[in-house]
Amino acid sequence: xxxxxxxxxxxxxxxxxxxxxxxxxxxxxxxxxxxxxxxxxxxxxxxxxxxxxxxxxxxxxxxxxxxxxxxxxxxxxxxxxxxxxxxxxxxxxxxxxxxxxxxxxxxxxxxxxxxxxxxxxxxxxxxxxxxxxxxxxxxxxxxxxxxxxxxxxxxxxxxxxxxxxxxxxxxxxxxxxxxxxxxxxxxxxxxxxxxxxxxxxxxxxxxxxxxxxxx
Numbered sequence: 192x193x194x195x196x197x198x199x200x201x202x203x204x205x206x207x208x209x210x211x212x213x214x215x216x217x218x219x220x221x222x223x224x225x226x227x228x229x230x231x232x233x234x235x236x237x238x239x240x241x242x243x244x245x246x247x248x249x250x251x252x253x254x255x256x257x258x259x260x261x262x263x264x265x266x267x268x269x270x271x272x273x274x275x276x277x278x279x280x281x282x283x284x285x286x287x288x289x290x291x292x293x294x295x296x297x298x299x300x301x302x303x304x305x306x307x308x309x310x311x312x313x314x315x316x317x318x319x320x321x322x323x324x325x326x327x328x329x330x331x332x333x334x335x336x337x338x339x340x341x342x343x344x345x346x347x348x349x350x351x352x353x354x355x356x357x358x359x360x361x362x363x364x365x366x367x368x369x370x371x372x373x374x375x376x377x378x379x380x381x382x383x384x385x386x387x388x389x390x391x392x393x394x395x396x397x398x399x400x401x402x403x404x405x406x
Contacts, residue, residue: 287404294397298358298390303401305383307332310406315387317399321351324399326387330364335383338365338376355397359388 218227292301294317305311315326323346330341341364347356363382365374391397 287402289400289402291398291400292389294355294389294391294399296391296394296396298388300359300386300388301399301401302384302386303403304381305332305385305403306405307335307383311403312406313385313401313403315357315399315401317355317389317397319355319393319397322354322356323348324355324357324389326357326360328361328364332383336378336380337382338374338378339363339382340366340372342366342368352392354391354393355399356390356392357387358390359386361385361387 290303294301305313310331311329313328313330315324317324326343326345328341328343330339330343332339339361343360343364345357345360347353349356363378365376366372389399
């Protein structure tokens with residue numbers, strides 16, 4: 192090869208128009224003039240199937256933002272990821288139910304019914320001027336004609352005239368911590384219905400809230 196400027200070198204016979212040319216070696220003659228230049232056309236590793244933007248690259252189908260990547264359809268924030276539609280906090284994840292009763296003056300029963308073969312956290316709370324009632328429980332319901340296993344707590348605030356009181360709590364809940372129970376008290380056929388007696392000593396309707404979470 193004569194001593195030519197790079198601009199006058201013959202065209203390469205390999206590579207693509209977007210290729211980068213990397214010189215990997217060269218030969219010189221006895222006088223020190225370069226007579227051969229060896230190069231590689233670097234195309235595939237930059238834009239090919241496994242490159243930066245290829246099918247498995249940074250933005251490819253399996254890359255960090257691809258269909259199965261960090262933010263892809265099945266990634267940590269995708270439709271089936273930890274916060275996606277079927278994830279821990281998604282539409283099919285854990286969810287609770289809340290509601291309220293309008294408690295009329297006098298003493299009456301109020302209730303809700305839950306699924307059998309399930310475990311729940313349940314609660315009731317009424318908070319009005321000078322009156323508070325609070326209840327919570329964790330229960331496991333097997334069949335509707337046997338007792339419910341669990342633990343329950345209830346409290347009435349009685350320091351200011353008792354405008355609202357819990358008068359009864361569900362009677363079908365049994366169990367002793369750290370022990371195996373064989374008790375079979377008569378409980379009827381609807382132990383998955385939880386009934387609360389509430390006394391409203393005011394002259395107006397009051398609101399008592401309740402909720403339950405299947406766990």
